[in-house]
Amino acid sequence: MAYDIRTINTVRDRYPEGGRPEVWKDTSQKDWDSWIWQQQKRIKNMEQLEKVIHVTDDERSAFQNSHEMFNMGITPYYAALMDKDDPNCPIRLQSVPKGGELVIAPEDMEDPLAEERDMPVPGITHRYPDRVLFYTTHNCAMYCRHCTRKRKVADPDSAASTNQLEESLAYIERTKSIRDVIISGGDPLSNSDDRLEYILSRLRAMNHIEVFRLGSRNLVTLPQRITDDFVKMVKKYQPVYIHTHFNHPKECTREAFDACARLADVGCPINNQMVLLKGVNDDAKIVKELNHKLLMMRVRPYYIFQCDMSQGISHFRTPVEKGIEIIEKLRGWTSGMAVPHFVIDAPGGGGKIPLIPNYVIRRDGKKWLLRNYKGGQYVYNEP
Ligand code: SF4
Structure with a gap:
C-alpha cells in the first residue's frame, strides 16, 4: 500500500470536530492559515496555555521561574499538536517549560559554541x-526549550538593528573569501x-x-x-538551501508537508538538523520513522546534533553513546539517505566533530x- 503522509498527523485528525482545539474553534480558516495571525496569537502565559492542555504543577512552576530569562511562545498550530493529557508528549517537551530548565549544571556555558568570540562585527x-x-x-515563531542560543533568542534588545544589518552586509561584501552565507x-x-x-x-x-542557507524552524x-509570495521571492535568488529542524515524527504534518513541497517545488534543497533530546527522540525507532517521513517530504536528514x-538544557542531554547507537541502528538497516x-x-x-560506530576490527x-551492519566480518586488501 502506498504510504501517503497526507493521511496522517494532521491537526484535523487530532481534533476532528472543529479541526483544532476548542479555544480556536471559531477562528476562521483564513486566520488560522495566516502566519501573521499565528504569530500574534502565540501562547505566552499560563492562562492561555491552560485553555489548550492540562498543565502540570511542574510546568506551572517552571514557567513562573523561567519566563523572565527565556520567554514561552507557542504558535496555535504547534500547540494544537500537543497531547493535552501527557506531559511527556514530545511536542510539549519542546515548547512548555519544565523544572529541569532551572538547573544549571557545573559544565553548562552561556555561549558553548563561542559564537560571540569569533565575531569580527556584531x-x-x-x-x-x-x-x-x-x-x-x-525572534522565532516558537521558543524551543532546548535552544542553544537562549542567551540571545527572545531578547527584544538583541535583535539586529538596520545599522547592524548594514555593517554585517558590508563585512560580507569586503571579505572575498566568503562563498557561503548561513542566514540565521x-x-x-x-x-x-x-x-x-x-x-x-x-x-x-x-x-x-x-x-545562501536559510536556517529556519518555521517549517x-x-x-x-511558507506562502506562495515567499517562495516566489526566494526563487529569484537561487541557489537557496533551507536548513530546518524537525525533531519528532509528530511534527511531520500535512501542513509541514505542504510547506516543504512549496519550497522544494521552487528548487530549494531542504536539509534537516535534528537535535538529540532525552525523552523526545532518543530512540532509534523514532529517528528512523522521522527520517522516513522527512524523505517523503523531500527533506534530507542531514545532522543529528548532540545537545x-x-x-538550562542539561535535562535534555543524552549520553554520547546514544547518538552512536542510533547511527548503528540506522546504517545498513535503512537507505543511506x-x-x-x-x-x-x-x-x-x-566546530562539528562526527562520531560514528567503529566498523574497523583490525588493520x-x-x-x-571490517565488520558490516549485521556483524559479518570482511577483509579488504589494499593494492
Ligand atoms: S527556532 Fe532555533 S533559534 Fe529559535 S528558539 Fe528554536 S532552536 Fe532556538
Missing part, C-alpha cells in the same frame, strides 16, 4: 574561511518578506557569494509562513578487517 560569526553565520533577528537568528523567517528580499538581493549581487512550528552544553551524520558541535568553537598493514 551579527556575524566568522570561524571558517569560506562561510559565515549571519544573525538577522533574534533566531529565525530569519521572522523577518518580513521585504526585509528578507533586501538581504538576499544584496548578497546575490556580491560576485563571491555562491550559496515545523509555523508552516503557514549542546548551554545553560535516511542516515544523517551524528556530530558534536565542540564546546569552545571547535594488518594493507589488510583491513
Whole structure:
C-alpha cells in the first residue's frame, strides 16, 4: 500500500470536530492559515496555555521561574499538536517549560559554541574561511526549550538593528573569501518578506557569494509562513538551501508537508538538523520513522546534533553513546539517505566533530578487517 503522509498527523485528525482545539474553534480558516495571525496569537502565559492542555504543577512552576530569562511562545498550530493529557508528549517537551530548565549544571556555558568570540562585527560569526553565520533577528515563531542560543533568542534588545544589518552586509561584501552565507537568528523567517528580499538581493549581487542557507524552524512550528509570495521571492535568488529542524515524527504534518513541497517545488534543497533530546527522540525507532517521513517530504536528514552544553538544557542531554547507537541502528538497516551524520558541535568553537560506530576490527598493514551492519566480518586488501 502506498504510504501517503497526507493521511496522517494532521491537526484535523487530532481534533476532528472543529479541526483544532476548542479555544480556536471559531477562528476562521483564513486566520488560522495566516502566519501573521499565528504569530500574534502565540501562547505566552499560563492562562492561555491552560485553555489548550492540562498543565502540570511542574510546568506551572517552571514557567513562573523561567519566563523572565527565556520567554514561552507557542504558535496555535504547534500547540494544537500537543497531547493535552501527557506531559511527556514530545511536542510539549519542546515548547512548555519544565523544572529541569532551572538547573544549571557545573559544565553548562552561556555561549558553548563561542559564537560571540569569533565575531569580527556584531551579527556575524566568522570561524571558517569560506562561510559565515549571519544573525538577522533574534525572534522565532516558537521558543524551543532546548535552544542553544537562549542567551540571545527572545531578547527584544538583541535583535539586529538596520545599522547592524548594514555593517554585517558590508563585512560580507569586503571579505572575498566568503562563498557561503548561513542566514540565521533566531529565525530569519521572522523577518518580513521585504526585509528578507533586501538581504538576499544584496548578497546575490556580491560576485563571491555562491550559496545562501536559510536556517529556519518555521517549517515545523509555523508552516503557514511558507506562502506562495515567499517562495516566489526566494526563487529569484537561487541557489537557496533551507536548513530546518524537525525533531519528532509528530511534527511531520500535512501542513509541514505542504510547506516543504512549496519550497522544494521552487528548487530549494531542504536539509534537516535534528537535535538529540532525552525523552523526545532518543530512540532509534523514532529517528528512523522521522527520517522516513522527512524523505517523503523531500527533506534530507542531514545532522543529528548532540545537545549542546548551554545553560538550562542539561535535562535534555543524552549520553554520547546514544547518538552512536542510533547511527548503528540506522546504517545498513535503512537507505543511506535516511542516515544523517551524528556530530558534536565542540564546546569552545571547535566546530562539528562526527562520531560514528567503529566498523574497523583490525588493520594488518594493507589488510583491513571490517565488520558490516549485521556483524559479518570482511577483509579488504589494499593494492
Ligand atoms: S527556532 Fe532555533 S533559534 Fe529559535 S528558539 Fe528554536 S532552536 Fe532556538
